[in-house]
Amino acid sequence: MAELRLYHQPGGCSRVTLAALEHVGAAYEDRLVDLASGEQHSAEFLAINPRGKIPALVVDGELIAENAAILLWIHHRWPDAGLLPASSGLDATRQLADLFWLSSFWHPTVRAIRMPIRWTTGAPEPVQERGSLLLAEPLARMDRLLCGQTWWFGESWSICDVYFCWICGIAEGGGYPLEGMKGIVLHRQRTMAHPAFRQAILREQAALARGQE
Numbered sequence: 001m002a003e004l005r006l007y008h009q010p011g012g013c014s015r016v017t018l019a020a021l022e023h024v025g026a027a028y029e030d031r032l033v034d035l036a037s038g039e040q041h042s043a044e045f046l047a048i049n050p051r052g053k054i055p056a057l058v059v060d061g062e063l064i065a066e067n068a069a070i071l072l073w074i075h076h077r078w079p080d081a082g083l084l085p086a087s088s089g090l091d092a093t094r095q096l097a098d099l100f101w102l103s104s105f106w107h108p109t110v111r112a113i114r115m116p117i118r119w120t121t122g123a124p125e126p127v128q129e130r131g132s133l134l135l136a137e138p139l140a141r142m143d144r145l146l147c148g149q150t151w152w153f154g155e156s157w158s159i160c161d162v163y164f165c166w167i168c169g170i171a172e173g174g175g176y177p178l179e180g181m182k183g184i185v186l187h188r189q190r191t192m193a194h195p196a197f198r199q200a201i202l203r204e205q206a207a208l209a210r211g212q213e
């Protein structure tokens with residue numbers, strides 16, 4: 001059995017990775033990285049992930065960076081756990097397209113709303129405005145879709161639900177109004193009630209409590 005260690009920050013996008021590890025029932029250690037104090041730039045953490053980002057999963061001493069890559073590694077390691085719905089051929093490829101869409105479009109764009117300072121040396125407002133504009137249409141489309149189906153991929157839960165739920169939480173934290181989007185509101189409630197999400201939150205809380213000892 002491989003030794004796994006996840007570097008994460010409670011509330012960060014590493015919550016998606018945590019939920020994946022919990023969902024498949026992996027045994028893993030976790031270590032906090034305090035982004036607020038800049039720990040991701042410390043020599044100690046850069047020796048683990050030279051990109052200075054969480055999540056970072058270390059598997060038998062080898063680094064896997066990037067949420068989507070980590071999620072795929074977990075999915076391939078536990079293929080029957082249902083991190084993505086059972087599929088083959090083009091359907092399987094489309095699932096990957098959605099996962100990459102979440103990590104390459106939604107994730108950085110929502111950061112323009114919630115942490116605009118990452119994207120400009122000037123005033124944050126125009127960046128937030130642009131982020132909101134870019135997300136408005138895809139959010140409305142996802143809302144319509146989720147009014148008619150339970151999960152991102154229809155009737156099967158997947159890790160894309162957790163990723164999307166996390167993104168919506170960040171958008172809301174940045175002031176994007178989601179309360180009128182019934183499909184998204186109910187999807188977030190369902191996702192947050194799912195055992196994988198709840199376990200991830202418990203794991204984050206335990207890590208924080210450890211850090212305060």
Ligand SMILES: N[C@@H](CCC(=O)N[C@@H](CS)C(=O)NCC(=O)O)C(=O)O
Pocket residue numbers: 012013014035040052053054055065066067068103107
């Ligand atoms: N493309 C990366 C992005 C990861 C990312 O941006 N992580 C944030 C936390 S949500 C981070 O480590 N931020 C610290 C920093 O950029 O200094 C992924 O999908 O894993």
